[in-house]
Amino acid sequence: MKKKNKSQKQQYKLESIGRLILRFMNKKNSKIYNYKQIADGIDYKNPRQRELVIQTLHKLRAQDKIKEVEKGKYMVNLQIKETLTGTIDFALNGNAYVSVEGLDEDIFIHQKNVKDALQGDKVLIITYNFKGRKLEGSVLEVLERAKDSFVGTFEYVKYKDFGFVICDKKVINTDIFIPKSKIHGAKDGDKVVVKMLQWDINSKNPEGEIIKVLGKPGEHETEIHSILAEYELPYHFPEEVEDFANKINREITPEELKKRRDMREVLTFTIDPKDAKDFDDALSLKKLDNGNWEIGVHIADVSHYVQPGTLLDEEAYSRATSVYLVDRVVPMLPEILSNDLCSLKPEVDRYAFSAVFEMNDRAEIVKQWFGRT
Known part of the structure; x- marks a missing residue:
């Protein structure tokens, strides 16, 4: 009889603890807890009490009142x-x-x-x-991770030999902890690139390593390199891509000319500013014998040089576009293409793709043609 009473008392105790646990977990019923967080939440601190919490959690799980979403972590069963x-x-x-x-x-x-x-x-x-x-x-x-490197300002904690990086963009809601061994020469106040190494579940701050010191905030070069690093803009091309581009045939061949409409004798002018290095677009204008006007819109024929599936094609695809900063350009293609072969320079033969249309004096288009020129 005494044994039965003892068993009943234990059962009542677990049920009582179960109510405490559910009351605590239902305050934030979509949150996931481990047993220590639950024990702290109901003020069960000593080892014996914590053992009872573990027993109760197993019971609640068996009753389908809570769910073990991963080993040792629980949440209220919300369907x-x-x-x-x-x-x-x-x-x-x-x-x-x-x-x-x-x-x-x-x-x-x-x-x-x-x-x-x-x-x-x-x-x-x-x-x-x-x-x-x-x-x-x-x-x-x-x-x-979509990204593990960030730009921020390094703050050194004096006398403790560690620091934190405060990210420029608020992609992380806390600072990144930098241990002494991962500071790598950065000084207090430096703008840096930090690589996030790990973020333990019970730690407020992720741990990182400084992989590049950009300079002092506010300086021109520092801010430009901050933009390049933050948006992972690839300023330099891989060596194999440069080598591939440098082997491209630069000659205008008779065989290729036969496939194209020759517009070299037509008045043509670019529409880029005079200090531009790459001339992407051009317009042409010609008065026809019938009194109409022939208008041409021309762009460099990049597809002649960048063939599908090649290293150049894959690199251009990954970059998607050229990026223009205040004092420099991050090009989509190597310089031999972007500033030379695919640039419609004055007095130089260049392959183009064109839209040519005939327009009357009432600005009505009466004929149109698209093709390589």
């Missing part, structure tokens, strides 16, 4: 549906949405449930339904 993989996109208020291939609508993630995810990361999420609300989710794990 959990499934785990999905997608790309996370943050709103300005800190909340986020995860787009999943095959789903029409993005899944909402409250800012308290984004874990250590950053903009554009590939993440594993768990989804659940709140009564009367749309599908929501919580980030379980970052599967792949």
Whole structure:
């Protein structure tokens, strides 16, 4: 009889602890907790009490009142549906949405449930339904970082031999911790590029390593290189791409001329400023015998030199466009192409692609032609 009473008392105790746990977890019912966080939340601090918390968690899980979303981590069972993989996109208020291939609508993630995810990361999420609300989710794990290098200002903590990097763009909601061994010569106040190495689940700050010192904030070269680094703009081309470009045949061949309409005797002028290095576009104008005007719009025929599937094609695809900064250009193609072979320079024969149309005095187009010139 005494044994039975003892067993009943233990049962009542676990049920009582279970109510405490559920009350605590329901305050933030989409958050994921480990047993230590739950024990602290109900003020169960000593080892014996924590053992009871673990027993109770197993019981609640067996009763389907809570869900073990990954080993040792629990959340209230909110009609959990499934785990999905997608790309996370943050709103300005800190909340986020995860787009999943095959789903029409993005899944909402409250800012308290984004874990250590950053903009554009590939993440594993768990989804659940709140009564009367749309599908929501919580980030379980970052599967792949979209970016792990950031630009920021280094702050050295005097007498402690470590520091922090405050990122220029608020892509991370906390500073990056830099241990002494990872400072690599940076001085207090320097603008730097930092590589994020790890972000432990119980740590407020990710740990990083300074991989480049850009200079002092406000200086022209520092700020330009900050832009290049922040947006990962590739200022230099890989050696193999440069070598490939330098082997291109630069001659205007008779065989190629036969395939093209010759516009070299037509008045043609570029529409770039006189200090431009690359002349991409040109206009031509010619009075026809019938009184109409022949207008030509010309662009450099890049496709003649950049063939599909080549190193040049792949490099241009990855860059997508040329980027113009205040004092320099990050080109889409190596200089031999962007500033020479694909630049419509004065008095130099160049391959082009053209739209030529005939226009009458009422500005009506009566004829048009498209092709290589």
